[in-house]
Amino acid sequence: MEFVAQTILNAVILSSFYALVAVGLTLVFGVMKIVNFAHGEFYMLGAYTVWVLFAVNGWPYFATVVLAIVLVGLLGVACERLVFRPLRGNLLSGFIASVGLVFVLQVAVGRIWGVGKMKPVPAPYRGDVVSVGGVSVDVQRIIAFVGAVVLVALLLLFLNRSRTGRALRASSQDVEAAELQGISVNRAAVVAMLLGSAMAGAAGALMAPIMSVYPYMGGLVVWMAFVIVIVGGQGNIKGAIYAALMFGFLNTIITTVWDSTIAALVIAVFMLVFLAVRPQGLLGHAE
Amino acid sequence: MAVLELQGLRKQFGELVAVDNVDMKVEEGEIRGLIGPNGSGKTTIFNCITGFLHPTGGKVIWQGEDITGEPPHVVAGKGIARTFQLTNLFRDMTALQNVVMACHLHTGVGLFGQFLMTRRTKKRDGEIEERAIELLETMGIGEVKDEVAGALPHGHQEALGVAMALATEPKLLLLDEPVTGMNPSETKDMMERIRRLRDSGVTILLVEHDMKAVMSTCERLTVMNFGRNICEGDPNGVCSHEEVIEAYLGMS
């Protein structure tokens, strides 16, 4: 019984993490119609920011998290201007270009801080563990969970309540109509990229004390995020959150019963079947 | 004998009913016109017949066989060919290459034959090319056979579209606005060719807005409005029908 509860708890925490990463990618996809495979590298850079500033230089943890969010967000904006804007509209080319970015960022980080070794980031709360009735979780994970939920909630609030947020949603649904209403596509793209990348950076920063930090840590994360974005309806934020929950649970259960490779295998097959069975194309909801 | 029959054909897109319970019979060897205001469902019917759309309800019966929902390449194999409203061509190939591609249906494209370029394959390729040239000449565009399709003037492109449809050796030819954008002399030319096609044994179902062309060539008309078949009959009779006048007045 406790085993089940523990598994559910693990799944929920994993889902929150997936949601944070996937929601950012969804936003970028929805507004810019571009899949940024370097989203995983933004995640990685968020983690590295925390490692460099907190673990190595001793800055306060939460400050470094905030800094990570800001820096990665700005990097995202730079990428949008330089790489994605000229390729807007061409899904395949944008994706391939983002793959180029992956290479660039991974090697850059690897050259500066070294490749093979995992960077340990000490937990700011020294591995405190909370136990309730046989189910335990370390405080760091609770912090990450809370951080993820808060950020996703803030994003939803922003998209639904603020004017810029609503403009983003309009751009995501129908670019031409949005432009007719005076919404600048360029500005929407910048905001989307800023927020989306920042989310990825936040995820990296929050997870840094929990996971191993190394240049290639973004690879698995981005594939999972990608799967979630597609299954969640490509640009549909709420859908992405539901999909994140589903895959968080799926992944946790399969990994617990078998192992993570089997989980990855199941998800790959699932993607193949999902894409084959869906009658509509990858872009757009119904055609 | 009715060679094509639509029974209660219906096509809905969500809330929008594009084709609303249409019954229609096309007799073998006739030239039937399908007319009506824009959006009355004519092209949708074409798409349902040829398998580009799945009807929401009803049946398409071709030569006694129920072909409802069969995919386009199967329908083509059964002898129904079509042209497209916005002329569809393989733009970077020559006119001849376009028609040769369309002759594909009735020639086995042998994989190994193509590799080895056996004498038999060469001979067959030669025969296909001859037939393609014949088809181009039937449509009056023999001289431009080596021109790139995308560079041809509009009238020639339409003719090429028809030539390609003919290459599949159809018994029924669905023509979607074949003379739109043509000047009167080109129109007269095309309609004359269409008559000759019918005389050679092809049943024709024609969608067209050019009333003069329709009246002079079609033996019977089916008039559509709001997805429904509102009237059928010979051109003169149909013109005096109340609903038809309303439909066209409403549109003009």
Add this chain to the structure above:
Amino acid sequence: MRNSRTIVLIVLVALAIVAVLVPYVSSYYYTDVITMLFINIILVSSFRLITLTGNWNLAQVPLMGAGAYSSALITGSLGWPFWLSLPLSAIAAAVIGLAMSYPLARTKGFAFFIASYAAGEAMVLCWTRFKVPFGGWTGLVNVPPPGDIGGISFADPTPYYFLTGIIMAACLWVMYRLARSRIGATFHAIHSQESLARSIGINITRYKMLVFVVSSFFAGVAGVLLVHRMWAVEPNQFGWVPTLYLLVWAVFGGTRTFVGPILGVTVLTVIGELLVPLAEWVPMIYGFILILTLLFFPEGLEGIPHRVQSWFGKTRTRTAAPGEVLSEGQLTEGQH
């Protein structure tokens, strides 16, 4: 036309002569590099076949792996000779390609791209996960080189070089003939106007599956040549890094012509060799090359003569960048 034919023939003969001389004027290391280049040329040409239908197949490298693993198992575990294993393994790769093509034929464009990645990834994960029979993470070792012929040992780099070169030439000839045949023209037709192709009776699904199977066959050949050079195989060789390299070759060289991707892989291999002292930076350099190519000359290397022509005012129709289908966009009413 006569002139260009003669020029092409002269170039080919010159290349052949150079190729024959290579092992005698350079070290084992470079002979080996060119052997790898030959293998990659087969791979990238097999990839290009599928791009004729407008699809970019991210399972290409895993399919090469299918050929490699098959041959490792056939020659290693079963002990059958290489000469039998080569066709069998290529066929095995083709069969796996056939199985994949069933779900993949229902997707196109970007969905195909991602679905093919998922399919390839699933295969690689199987090899990683199942120690029996694939050897798991560490893969399979003790894969024998091809058996001796008349005293020539294919464990040596030079004979293996010639073996690979000859097989490559044969593969390229077949793929070239296919692309230029009516079947190749049909692939192109499917890519340029799918609805029209359907309406004239072309069974799109069957053709897509055909090109996938043929492409997988040749990817399998490349895999067999790879594994019998390395005498070992592991799943890492077929992961996303080599797939990304394949993409860079294709984008950099261009896929519109048969020779484009070959140019791409050759030039990039040469650059890679020149940059050996900077080996850790190479992926980053590839990344920059990829981005710059997409931004500034999306047609790739093969587009350069055309670019030069347009500078001199002789403009022609624009070729498509990856992901663009020009003709379709100009014709269909509602372009998505």
